[in-house]
Amino acid sequence: MEKQKKPDKKMNKPIATVGSSTYQRIKHDIIFGELNPGAKLKLEALKQRYSASSSTLRETLNRLASEGFVEAPEQRGFFVTPVSREDLIEITELRVLLECHALEQSIKNGDTDWEGNLVAAHHKLHLMEQRMLAGDHSEKEMWKRYDWEFHLAMIEACNSKNLLSLHSTLYDKYLRYQMLVLTYRGEEAVVEHKAMFDAALARDASKAKQLLEEHIRNGLEHTLAAM
Amino acid sequence: MEKQKKPDKKMNKPIATVGSSTYQRIKHDIIFGELNPGAKLKLEALKQRYSASSSTLRETLNRLASEGFVEAPEQRGFFVTPVSREDLIEITELRVLLECHALEQSIKNGDTDWEGNLVAAHHKLHLMEQRMLAGDHSEKEMWKRYDWEFHLAMIEACNSKNLLSLHSTLYDKYLRYQMLVLTYRGEEAVVEHKAMFDAALARDASKAKQLLEEHIRNGLEHTLAAM
């Protein structure tokens, strides 16, 4: 018999520590361009802005550095990682490679739960897309979340924590470029999402992969054009 | 008396900060099993062992956590990331995916310098392999270095910093499992290395990829069997 988890009074505690909330806030600010690419991150300034001590901030910045959102040249402090066309292209290529592979596995392994989640995620994304098309650009953040949740739902059954984790950072890096250019790709993306969704549900892995690759590459072109 | 430094204008300074050297040492100790999988990493103990302050150590551990060598459950300190068969399999699959892709690109883009480096790297690896076959297992570290340098030399011309950096972490994770089982695969690996080397120099990308995939998968079988 498996050891039952103690159903004791201790509930899940979503209480964030200063460290983890600072981490999220800085990462968010980098991704959404509130901290500009290349900007110097001076400890004093950050202490003010995020009301955290330098110890905590240095821990956070080290973490972000190892994920690639921050650069930390020895002895010279911290900088927001700069952006470049080459970097965007590299990120995109990696995303194609990893996300397509994950999608294939996911379609192979996905069970009913996976399908259910995917349907829900697509539905929510679709609603949001209608609002964006209707001109309501007020909720970048929400749109971003739903797009992410949809892409995640597609690959979630790939059965590899390592893959999902790599993909997640990659997606965030891509997202920063997306947020940088601020433009919404519109109808095309809607159509592509729907097509991928259908292919995935139909368990047509090779078609789904192909659509996903095009979708990601189209996004790249769109972003490059706007840079 | 190495205290005094040449006040040369622009000299490379390979002088490690406490932070970076601690980082390297702990990472090394995890990879080479001197810190066991799952082990609790108590600050007090680490302070002793690495003679660094808790601030510095926490920075280091955060970095290692974000790379996946350390786990850091909120409010409960740090642990060496445990090992498992599933994890090893995931790591291997990812390595196949990334390294094969990188190899293909590298063969496509590699110039004369790349070839030169590759020849040199294979030569050094080969020498070391002869000594290993002859029974000299005293230099695990060196063998590891040469194997790494060979694999790196093959993919170095892939033209993607992001890819190389992901691959490097992945390789280190694989290496930990390798070091864990302590056995040397021997002649087979030597032959495989040579075959890959030849295919790469002959610019036969698809053959090289296939050989590399087999090479990595054979390594996995070997390690799994010994676990």
Next chain:
DNA sequence: ATTTGCAATAATATCTGATATTTTTTGTTT
């Protein structure tokens, strides 16, 4: 005997402030 409750202990997360070094800036001189 196992579970429950709670005090005692250990360990963590966070902050402050100090110091030695290094980088960057500034101002002067050639």
Next chain:
DNA sequence: AAACAAAAAATATCAGATATTATTGCAAAT
């Protein structure tokens, strides 16, 4: 404009202090 030294700013590192949380030990209750 280049070179350079002095001054200022910022970093890396450390040693505590404190509040909070996790873990352990053990007695009481089931």
